[in-house]
Amino acid sequence: MRPTLYTFSGAPRGWRVLLGLAFKGIDADIRILSVSEKDHQKPDFLAMNPRAKVPVLTSGDIVLRDSIAILAWLDKAYPDKPLFGETPTQAATVWQIAMECREYLREANRQLLSRAFFTDAKVPDEGSENDRTFQKEAAFVHAECRYLEDLLSDDRTFLAGEMPSAADALAFPEVRLLQRAVETRAELMTAAGFGYPPDLYPNVAAWKNRMNAMPEVVATMPPHWQTETPIAKSA
Ligand SMILES: N[C@@H](CCC(=O)N[C@@H](CS)C(=O)NCC(=O)O)C(=O)O
Numbered sequence: 001m002r003p004t005l006y007t008f009s010g011a012p013r014g015w016r017v018l019l020g021l022a023f024k025g026i027d028a029d030i031r032i033l034s035v036s037e038k039d040h041q042k043p044d045f046l047a048m049n050p051r052a053k054v055p056v057l058t059s060g061d062i063v064l065r066d067s068i069a070i071l072a073w074l075d076k077a078y079p080d081k082p083l084f085g086e087t088p089t090q091a092a093t094v095w096q097i098a099m100e101c102r103e104y105l106r107e108a109n110r111q112l113l114s115r116a117f118f119t120d121a122k123v124p125d126e127g128s129e130n131d132r133t134f135q136k137e138a139a140f141v142h143a144e145c146r147y148l149e150d151l152l153s154d155d156r157t158f159l160a161g162e163m164p165s166a167a168d169a170l171a172f173p174e175v176r177l178l179q180r181a182v183e184t185r186a187e188l189m190t191a192a193g194f195g196y197p198p199d200l201y202p203n204v205a206a207w208k209n210r211m212n213a214m215p216e217v218v219a220t221m222p223p224h225w226q227t228e229t230p231i232a233k234s235a
Contacts, residue, residue: 003059003074004029006045012106012220014055015069015173016166019073022216023164024081028057032223035178057194067110068102070167083166094160097151097167104147105174108140116188123191138192141178145201146176157210175208180225 005021005028006128007014021028023178033039033054040052048056057070059077060080064070075083086178087090115137124130151159159167182196183187189195199205209232 001060002027004031004051005070006031006033006048006056006058006229007054008033008035009041009224010177011054012109012173013053014113015105015220015222016067016169017055017057017070017074018220019164019169019217020074020083020218022214023083023169024074024078025216026067026074027060028077033225040155062235068098068166068170071169081163082097083169085160085165090161092165097159098165098170101144101167101174102148103173108137108144109174109177111137112192114175116185117159120187121185123188124145134192138194141195145175145178145204148204148207149201152207159207164211164214172208172211172217175204176212177219183210 003021003026005014006029007017009032017029033045040049040054045056046052046199048058048063051065053065055067055070056065057073058064062073071083083094085094115134124134130226146175149161156205158161159171160163178194182194186195194200
């Protein structure tokens with residue numbers, strides 16, 4: 001049964017599932033819901049997820065409403081190209097990185113990227129309360145980038161080894177969204193220490209470029225990015 005995925009364009013948790021599907025080569029119907037039309041708050045969607053959140057994945061009678069549960073289900077339902085490793089050590093490595101990305105990188109990005117994408121993205125006045133909060137947000141994201149940088153320092157191809165895994169599915173949307181913020185909110189991101197050249201973290205940049213070069217990954221890019229022109233040039 002071909003699965004159906006409901007998500008928003010650019011939603012990081014939905015993007016995790018798009019990447020899981022892509023890594024495993026699974027064909028799915030992708031339904032992009034409209035945030036502005038509040039599609040996720042309409043009765044049909046609430047019947048699948050009363051929490052009104054994406055992603056939701058359906059397959060036959062199965063309705064799944066959590067990005068990581070969906071990745072775990074995909075791995076059992078489609079065992080080829082495992083997302084969570086094959087050996088106990090690989091599984092633990094993938095889960096640990098994935099959970100750390102979910103817990104820390106997502107939270108760090110949520111704060112900084114909300115400011116970048118959902119406010120006027122003005123650089124706060126130096127020394128203001130808002131500036132202090134902003135500097136803390138930026139430091140949190142830098143700490144998580146350093147964590148990824150260290151992980152990748154032994155020249156591994158993907159975050160948990162030589163094959164793309166759930167760890168890459170969780171981390172890539174976050175790093176790619178940071179790149180997008182640098183491209184479209186250059187002044188704010190420069191003030192956050194992420195200005196040009198954005199590749200402060202060379203191992204992360206090389207991994208991101210390897211991912212960006214995979215056609216199946218390119219196919220997961222948020223559709224609305226094609227119609228929105230970045231203000232700054234892409235690195
Ligand atoms: N635990 C859920 C969280 C899902 C979640 O927070 N999704 C966000 C998009 S990334 C959402 O639907 N937000 C809509 C809203 O809060 O109104 C998962 O990982 O799937």
